[in-house]
Amino acid sequence: MPRLSANRRHLVMALARGAPLAAGAVAVTRRPFETLRAAARVRLLLRGAAERTVLVDGLPVRYFAAGRAPNGAMTAPVVVLVPGLGDAAETWARVMPALARHGRVLAPDLAGFGRTPIPREGMHFSVLVAYLAVFLDALGVGRAALVGNSLGGAVAIRYAATHPDHVSHLVLLNSAGLLHNVPAVLTPATRAVAQELVAVSTGSTRRLPGFVLDAFVRQSSRPAQRAYLGGTEVTDVTADLPRVTAPTTLVWGERDRLIPLSHGRRLRDGIAGAELIVLPGVGHLPQADAPDRVVAIVRDRVWPDARRPSRPPGTARRRRVSASDAPSPEALQGTSEG
Numbered sequence: 001m002p003r004l005s006a007n008r009r010h011l012v013m014a015l016a017r018g019a020p021l022a023a024g025a026v027a028v029t030r031r032p033f034e035t036l037r038a039a040a041r042v043r044l045l046l047r048g049a050a051e052r053t054v055l056v057d058g059l060p061v062r063y064f065a066a067g068r069a070p071n072g073a074m075t076a077p078v079v080v081l082v083p084g085l086g087d088a089a090e091t092w093a094r095v096m097p098a099l100a101r102h103g104r105v106l107a108p109d110l111a112g113f114g115r116t117p118i119p120r121e122g123m124h125f126s127v128l129v130a131y132l133a134v135f136l137d138a139l140g141v142g143r144a145a146l147v148g149n150s151l152g153g154a155v156a157i158r159y160a161a162t163h164p165d166h167v168s169h170l171v172l173l174n175s176a177g178l179l180h181n182v183p184a185v186l187t188p189a190t191r192a193v194a195q196e197l198v199a200v201s202t203g204s205t206r207r208l209p210g211f212v213l214d215a216f217v218r219q220s221s222r223p224a225q226r227a228y229l230g231g232t233e234v235t236d237v238t239a240d241l242p243r244v245t246a247p248t249t250l251v252w253g254e255r256d257r258l259i260p261l262s263h264g265r266r267l268r269d270g271i272a273g274a275e276l277i278v279l280p281g282v283g284h285l286p287q288a289d290a291p292d293r294v295v296a297i298v299r300d301r302v303w304p305d306a307r308r309p310s311r312p313p314g315t316a317r318r319r320r321v322s323a324s325d326a327p328s329p330e331a332l333q334g335t336s337e338g
Helices: 006-030 032-046 125-138 151-162 191-202 210-220 223-229 238-243 261-270 291-302 329-333
Strands: 050-056 059-066 078-082 105-108 144-149 167-173 248-253 275-279 335-337
Touching: 006 032, 032 050, 032 210, 050 125, 059 125, 078 151, 125 151, 144 151, 144 291, 151 167, 151 238, 167 291, 191 210, 210 223, 238 261, 248 261, 248 291, 261 275
Parallel strands: 078 105, 078 144, 144 167, 167 248, 248 275
Antiparallel strands: 050 059, 059 105, 275 335
16 A cells, blocks of 8 residues: 655644544535434433433333432432423533432323324323323322423423322413414424514524424424424413412523414413513523523522532631612522513
């Protein structure tokens, strides 16, 4: 074999080093959502989450598990993260590891989405709720603090209304449940409609590359999403709201026009004692746009003792901060509406 000159060896080595980057770039342009989801999955696994599957009435439901009960308190609630329409458990990649420092956390796919197959009963709202219920039973979760985004929020509300003894807290992020008609932007068939979906979800007018918009179009045509949006069962939790007894916190990204803030106010008014926290500059996915604030909100309500860890022995006591000196929870977490 002829020997390579020094310049050619350097070129070959540079190409070899650059090949993974080039392959990654091709993957992003061809399958952007799948590539980002794969990266989120790796992030979860590297941060200590375990990826598992459990049979739920014969359906293999994929989920991530992390953390453990705080201080060995087996009666402490388990935080269960419920994703939205067409989303997957990986949507919680920036939230789950931080929450797992304080207690046990589970993040399942909704039936039919992510890596979980479509259930034999079809893609209907009541079916998603039923599979969540059996999933929690299968894992022996006695009491859960449900954190749901979008459709996952509606599923959490229905579960809390029908299983009040099994829910310790509800945290609802830009929750669905009051949209009686499917907005046309949820089923984009063109790049123009996909761009509109991005605009109403994020509040941004920045134009996205064509390959990203094409990915939105492809996602809307997936069987599970198409079956759910084309079904006859309405995602309506209006009648469930008075039956929710768990302490409830609604967290709303103010830039979301897909499910606007007015829906958050209606949900707050319909659930006794509910609070509403508005996050400025945040869109439809607070867990992605403001993960630190979401973690703080969930932690302070589900595991209040985790807010101020005990001081190590020998540590000097700091000056007591008065109420006038300390920033308000609203300043740290968003604007709270009574």
